[in-house]
Amino acid sequence: MSSQDIPEENLPAEQDTHGAVGVADDKDPFADPGLPPHEHRVQDIDERAAKRSERTVAMLFTVSMLATVGFIAAYVAIPVDQSVYIFPLGHISGLNFALGMTLGIALFAIGAGAVHWARTLMSDEEMVDERHPIEAEPELKAKVMADFQQGAKESALGRRKLIRNTMLGALALVPLSGIVLLRDLGPLPETKLRHTSWRRGKLLVNMNTNEPLRPSDVAVGSLTFAKPEGLEEHDHDFQVNIAKDALMIVRIQPGDIKDKRELEWSHEGIVAYSKICTHVGCPISLYEQQTHHVLCPCHQSTFDLSDGARVIFGPAGHALPQLRIGVNDEGYLEALGDFEEPVGPAFWERG
Numbered sequence: 163m164s165s166q167d168i169p170e171e172n173l174p175a176e177q178d179t180h181g182a183v184g185v186a187d188d189k190d191p192f193a194d195p196g197l198p199p200h201e202h203r204v205q206d207i208d209e210r211a212a213k214r215s216e217r218t219v220a221m222l223f224t225v226s227m228l229a230t231v232g233f234i235a236a237y238v239a240i241p242v243d244q245s246v247y248i249f250p251l252g253h254i255s256g257l258n259f260a261l262g263m264t265l266g267i268a269l270f271a272i273g274a275g276a277v278h279w280a281r282t283l284m285s286d287e288e289m290v291d292e293r294h295p296i297e298a299e300p301e302l303k304a305k306v307m308a309d310f311q312q313g314a315k316e317s318a319l320g321r322r323k324l325i326r327n328t329m330l331g332a333l334a335l336v337p338l339s340g341i342v343l344l345r346d347l348g349p350l351p352e353t354k355l356r357h358t359s360w361r362r363g364k365l366l367v368n369m370n371t372n373e374p375l376r377p378s379d380v381a382v383g384s385l386t387f388a389k390p391e392g393l394e395e396h397d398h399d400f401q402v403n404i405a406k407d408a409l410m411i412v413r414i415q416p417g418d419i420k421d422k423r424e425l426e427w428s429h430e431g432i433v434a435y436s437k438i439c440t441h442v443g444c445p446i447s448l449y450e451q452q453t454h455h456v457l458c459p460c461h462q463s464t465f466d467l468s469d470g471a472r473v474i475f476g477p478a479g480h481a482l483p484q485l486r487i488g489v490n491d492e493g494y495l496e497a498l499g500d501f502e503e504p505v506g507p508a509f510w511e512r513g
Contacts, residue, residue: 197288200287200288203282205282212282215279215282216283218275218278219275219278219283220275222271222274222275222278223271223272223275225267225271226269226271226272226275227268229265229268230265230268232260233260233261233264233265236257236261236264237257237261240256240260244256357500358390358403358406358500358505359390359393359406359407360390360407360485360497360499361390361500362497362498362499363490363497364390364391364392364496365390365391365490365496365497366388366390366409366434366487366495366496366497367391367393368386369386369387370387374391374494374495375411375495376493376494376495377429377430377432377489377493377495380412380495381413382415382431383413383451384413385410385412385456386412387408387409387411387437388410388434389404389407389408390407393407405438406438406506408436408438408445409434409485410434410435410436410437410482411432411434412432412433412435412449412454412467413431413432414454416428416430416431418468419431420468420469420470421468421469423484424468424470424471427484427487428487429487429488429489429495432487434484434487435456435465435482435483435484435485436482436483436485436505436506438505438506439458439460439461439463439478439482439506439507440473440479440480440506440507441458441460441476441478442461442507443507444460446458446482449467454467455467455474456471458476461478462475462476463477463478464476470484471484483505484501485497485500485501486498
């Protein structure tokens with residue numbers, strides 16, 4: 163239905179809001195052409211259409227409310243470690259998926275409802291407001307300045323310094339209460355980012371076989387992933403710890419190792435480096451035997467494991483940390499301490 167199909171008497175009264183219209187001539191070739199005639203929407207003409215739009219907006223806002231309730235219910239009811247299969251995403255966190263979907267629907271429904279409300283029910287007539295000076299009249303400015311000076315005089319801030327100084331101190335300290343509340347955002351990191359689970363005497367355990375590694379298990383040119391003894395996948399904090407503890411074990415001919423400290427910290431050419439990229443923390447998994455280079459698949463940072471794992475390409479800022487290793491009395495590879503620098507990306511406490 164359009165405005166042409168409605169009798170003239172049913173149309174809303176037009177208001178002269180289009181401003182002055184000028185005619186171009188030789189003296190004023192850029193005269194104001196004015197605004198085009200206003201066309202009524204079907205909601206302006208048919209109350210039933212307006213009611214339908216009103217119900218649509220209300221439905222969208224109701225969907226938003228239900229989605230918000232679903233968000234809260236999902237946060238309370240779904241376990242953090244629950245995994246679900248979603249095609250085509252694969253296995254993902256059920257909690258993250260539920261929270262993302264419900265919050266996304268809630269926000270989208272509010273936005274869609276507001277847009278539909280504005281486009282179908284709110285006035286769409288263009289109004290012309292002629293410009294006017296925004297500067298106050300000189301008499302008004304003089305009065306404001308006089309009132310300000312009178313108020314400053316009556317407050318006696320300049321004369322009563324004790325009140326002034328204590329007031330400024332109170333205003334300066336009040337925001338500190340909000341800073342203190344930030345403590346409730348979570349436990350302080352303390353020195354957790356600087357240390358891992360590796361300690362002197364911890365055995366290097368193969369991630370695939372879950373068995374301690376012997377030097378004979380690591381062939382020249384091979385890449386083996388290891389974890390510290392005692393760290394099991396069923397542990398509650400396994401993901402937190404493995405993100406710092408994961409190792410790459412590579413065996414290089416001792417004569418090919420260029421870095422002196424790397425050679426001293428190795429055992430018969432077996433070197434142990436952190437698997438966590440120093441750019442944004444991705445796990446490194448690609449190894450090139452001939453060059454002894456490892457590549458991070460996320461952003462292509464490349465490290466030379468024969469030269470102290472220094473960065474030779476990509477955005478990583480510093481070399482991979484090396485773990486000093488040796489062999490115990492039973493012939494198993496063991497750590498001789500923790501990493502000497504933080505694992506993973508740089509952080510502000512690095513110093």
